[in-house]
Amino acid sequence: MASADRISALRGMRDVFGAEYWRARHAQDLLERRLRLHGYKPVDVPILENTELYLRKAGEDIAARLYEFDYRSRRVALRPEVTASILRVYVERLQDEPLPLRLQYSGPVFRYEKPQQHRYRQFTLTGAELLGASGPRADAEIIHLACSGLEQVGIRDYKLVIGHTDVLEGFLDGLGLRQQLVNFLLRNMENLRKRGIGAVVASLREIYPEYESAAATAGSGEHEDGKQSQQLINVLREMTDGEAHQAISDLLQSLNIRIDSNRAEGEVIERLLHKIREDQQAPKLQVALDFMGRLGELAGAPAETLPKAYALAAEFKLDSGALDALGRTLACLADYGDLSGAVELDFGLNRGLHYYTGLIFELHCPTSEGETIQLCGGGRYDNLISILGGAEATPALGFAYGIERIASVLDAVNGAPAEGGEVAVIPVADEDFAAGLAIAGELRARGIATEVSIDGRNLGRRLKRADRRGATLVIIIGEAERAARTALLREMRSRRERPVALADLAETVEELLSADG
RNA sequence: GUGGGCGUAGCUCAAUGGCAGAGCACCUGAUUGUGGUUCAGGCGGUUGAGGGUUCGAGCCCCUUCGUCCACCCCA
Numbered sequence: 320m321a322s323a324d325r326i327s328a329l330r331g332m333r334d335v336f337g338a339e340y341w342r343a344r345h346a347q348d349l350l351e352r353r354l355r356l357h358g359y360k361p362v363d364v365p366i367l368e369n370t371e372l373y374l375r376k377a378g379e380d381i382a383a384r385l386y387e388f389d390y391r392s393r394r395v396a397l398r399p400e401v402t403a404s405i406l407r408v409y410v411e412r413l414q415d416e417p418l419p420l421r422l423q424y425s426g427p428v429f430r431y432e433k434p435q436q437h438r439y440r441q442f443t444l445t446g447a448e449l450l451g452a453s454g455p456r457a458d459a460e461i462i463h464l465a466c467s468g469l470e471q472v473g474i475r476d477y478k479l480v481i482g483h484t485d486v487l488e489g490f491l492d493g494l495g496l497r498q499q500l501v502n503f504l505l506r507n508m509e510n511l512r513k514r515g516i517g518a519v520v521a522s523l524r525e526i527y528p529e530y531e532s533a534a535a536t537a538g539s540g541e542h543e544d545g546k547q548s549q550q551l552i553n554v555l556r557e558m559t560d561g562e563a564h565q566a567i568s569d570l571l572q573s574l575n576i577r578i579d580s581n582r583a584e585g586e587v588i589e590r591l592l593h594k595i596r597e598d599q600q601a602p603k604l605q606v607a608l609d610f611m612g613r614l615g616e617l618a619g620a621p622a623e624t625l626p627k628a629y630a631l632a633a634e635f636k637l638d639s640g641a642l643d644a645l646g647r648t649l650a651c652l653a654d655y656g657d658l659s660g661a662v663e664l665d666f667g668l669n670r671g672l673h674y675y676t677g678l679i680f681e682l683h684c685p686t687s688e689g690e691t692i693q694l695c696g697g698g699r700y701d702n703l704i705s706i707l708g709g710a711e712a713t714p715a716l717g718f719a720y721g722i723e724r725i726a727s728v729l730d731a732v733n734g735a736p737a738e739g740g741e742v743a744v745i746p747v748a749d750e751d752f753a754a755g756l757a758i759a760g761e762l763r764a765r766g767i768a769t770e771v772s773i774d775g776r777n778l779g780r781r782l783k784r785a786d787r788r789g790a791t792l793v794i795i796i797g798e799a800e801r802a803a804r805t806a807l808l809r810e811m812r813s814r815r816e817r818p819v820a821l822a823d824l825a826e827t828v829e830e831l832l833s834a835d836g
Numbered sequence: 837g838u839g840g841g842c843g844u845a846g847c848u849c850a851a852u853g854g855c856a857g858a859g860c861a862c863c864u865g866a867u868u869g870u871g872g873u874u875c876a877g878g879c880g881g882u883u884g885a886g887g888g889u890u891c892g893a894g895c896c897c898c899u900u901c902g903u904c905c906a907c908c909c910c911a
Contacts, residue, residue, distance in 0.1 A: 330903075384909090400911090428911085433837090435905060442911060510908080681911095693911060721911025747869065782871040797869060811871075 331432070331440030343443070343726040346472050347425055350445045350720055353471045357464055359423035359447045364404035366427065370394040372403050376674040376706050384430045397429035402674075402700070402717060403707070405448050410709045418451025418713070425722075437692050437724055446697075446719030450704070453714035455644065458678045458699065459651035465682060465695050465718045466658055472725060477684045477694065478661050481621075481648075482668025484675050484698070485641035486628070490610055493637075494603050504607055508669040512615035516608055564588055610635055615667040621649055624664040641677070648678060674700045678716065684728050694728070695720045742828060743785035745772040747797030754821065755796050758806065761825040767832060786811055792828060 328334060335343060351361070370387050373396055386397040398404060401424050413420065425445040434440055449461055462479065469477050487508065491501045511519045558566065567588050617628050625646060632639045645664070652658070668679055679698035683691050697718020704713040742762055746755035755771055762769040770788070772781045778795070785793050795807040795816075806824055809816035810831070819827050 327902090381910095430910080432909075433907095434903095435907095438910070444911065506909090696911065719911070724911055777867080778869045779867070779871065782869095784871085786871045793871085795869080799869085807869095809870080814871085816870085 329440070331434035333439055333441070339726065342729050343722050346725045346729060347443070347445055347722050349472045350468045350722075350725075351423065351425060353468045354423040354445075354447050354464070357421070357447075357460075359421040359464075362405060362408060362422050362424050363426070364398075364401065364408055364424060366398055366429075367395050368398055368404055368407075370396040372396075372407060372707070373399060375403075376703060381430075384432055386429045386431055399428055399430045401426065401428060401444055401446060401719065402448060402703075405717075406450075406704055406707050406709075406715065409450055409713075410704060410707050414710055419457065420450040421447070422450070423447045437686075437727060439723065442724075443722035444719040445722055446717055448715060448717035450715045451713050452716075453701070455647035455651040457714075457716060458644075458648040459655065461697060461716050461718060462648070462652055462678075462680055463655045463658075465680070465697060465720075468720065469682060469684070469694065469725070472729065474684055474694070474725070474728060477682050478663060478691075479658065479680060479682055480663050480665045480668060481645070481678070481680045482665050483641045483645050483677060484669070484679055485644075485677055486632075486637075486666050487611065487614060487669065489641060490635065490637050491607060494607055496603050496607065500604065502673075504604075504611065505669055505673075508611060508615065508667050511608070511611055512667050516612060519608065611667075618665040618667060619663060621662060621664045624666075625649075628664075628666055644677065674703045674706075676701045676703075680718070686728055692724055692728070693721070694724050741790065741832060742767055742769040742792045742794065743772055743788070743790040744769060744794045745778065745781050745785065745796070747778065747795065751796040751798075751801060754801065754806070755794070758794060758796075758821070758824055762828060765825060765829055767828065792831060794824070794828075 355361070370385070371394070373385060374382055381399050385399055388395065405422055405424060409416075409420065409422075423446065426443065427441050428444050429441050431440060432438065447461070447464060449457055452460075462481070466477070466479060469475075488501075488505065491504060496504075507519045564585075568584070571584070613631055617624055617631065625642065628642050629639055631637075632642060649662075652662075668681070675698040677699040680696070681693050682695035684694050685691050695718055697716065699714070699716035701714040701716075702712065704715055705711075742759075744755045744759050746752045752771075759769045759771050770785075770790075772785060774781060774784065782793060791811055793809045793811060795809060797807075800806050800818065803818065805818040805820050807816055808819045808824065808827065808831075
């Protein structure tokens with residue numbers, strides 16, 4: 320019969336086996352253990368959640384990448400991260416626990432992104448959350464914990480990058496920009512640094528086509544508008560959308576003006592208001608871009624970078640509270656001793672999950688190909704618990720490792736236990752199976768991985784199989800052994816073999832294996 | 837979303853527009869109770885799919901699907 324068409328794995332989904340499996344498994348075990356040793360209690364949460372959980376505050380970026388669907392009139396989503404679930408559990412069931420509460424988790428997450436190297440649509444996160452703790456001591460504990468996990472799995476040449484959301488966000492919030500533009504600017508911080516202001520302005524045009532013309536006329540003051548209408552515009556700018564809309568509508572009606580077009584009156588008013596306000600945004604945008612350009616250059620060792628940041632804050636009359644906090648966190652971090660990884664401050668750092676409210680950090684590491692990949696990311700999200708319905712505002716922070724990425728930078732030697740059975744039992748004939756299975760049972764009871772050969776081919780073939788599967792010892796039972804109540808114990812590497820009494824077999828095997836190391 | 841590369845045997849890949857091949861894996865035998873080597877043989881293909889050019893297409897052209905990589909973003 321002809322074979323049917325194949326069904327292959329979905330794009331971006333991977334099958335993991337062999338050495339790669341063990342590398343990832345080993346890394347995850349070590350990390351979980353390290354978190355446990357710091358008092359972080361494991362929690363298992365569902366992979367499938369209510370979509371709403373991720374829409375509350377995660378930001379549009381993640382919403383667009385969600386595996387999300389309707390099931391029996393319910394909107395559900397595969398989790399793109401685990402923090403939201405952990406906080407949901409806290410809000411739902413753990414609010415009577417004494418704070419601070421230390422929790423950890425491991426498991427798969429899903430993001431619908433274009434796959435490429437070190438980037439899959441399903442990957443595994445191991446993470447920690449510290450709930451109900453604010454201040455630099457908590458910040459330092461989390462950063463140190465993240466670093467010490469990497470050291471535990473044998474990664475020492477990592478780089479720690481620390482940033483703070485309030486420096487940029489605080490500045491933008493004070494500017495009075497439309498929220499859409501603020502979000503745009505936050506998203507484009509990296510972009511600005513890598514590709515320059517031209518690229519950012521180019522993509523800005525997509526959401527704010529008027530930017531350049533508005534910027535050009537903004538400086539010229541009161542242009543074709545008369546002074547009176549400029550005053551009117553200023554009044555409208557101060558109003559909320561609803562008030563302004565109503566005001567214009569009333570004005571048109573009292574003057575008995577009909578909007579003479581096939582557009583609805585409401586729509587015309589919307590556009591008018593939009594236009595009035597856009598002009599206002601342009602100069603602010605210019606200031607914002609200027610500030611961001613300067614901020615993006617602020618990266619490097621804390622000792623040099625922090626003073627520069629203070630100078631910039633003073634120049635733009637910005638509150639330096641975030642910088643003070645960063646300084647205190649760094650001081651607390653020093654109490655853990657020297658970090659073997661290099662620490663770097665980066666004020667351009669801006670993480671994709673938009674719920675971060677203060678400290679943010681990432682851990683990076685060079686790969687064997689000479690590239691740098693991010694292994695871990697985290698930060699503080701003080702208002703997420705309230706957003707998810709927590710009874711009272713509870714500060715919180717955490718981080719997560721990407722297990723596959725960590726495994727990819729470990730060398731093959733680092734944690735790849737032997738595969739399959741160390742011992743293979745080969746019963747030659749049907750009559751030998753009962754004895755063979757009994758021996759296998761004894762060995763397994765002693766913790767020795769044992770497989771029983773069940774293919775009926777000739778002995779040579781079966782030995783070959785056992786060898787290729789990595790068996791170091793083979794136990795052969797056939798007619799002669801059956802009669803003598805022994806088994807033939809063969810050491811594969813040396814090809815030496817000798818009969819051993821069935822009663823002594825398990826003991827002998829154990830000794831041989833432990834002698835080998 | 838944008839830009840590249842690649843789709844040929846189970847796997848890794850060859851093949852000036854001219855008979856679709858090799859290595860590995862698998863199976864059989866030399867060896868019906870002794871593996872890693874060797875030797876002999878065998879199985880294995882709608883060359884991703886569809887159309888076009890040509891006497892002739894795995895190769896050239898168009899379409900489409902898949903996949904990998906890069907940008908963006910992230911773990």
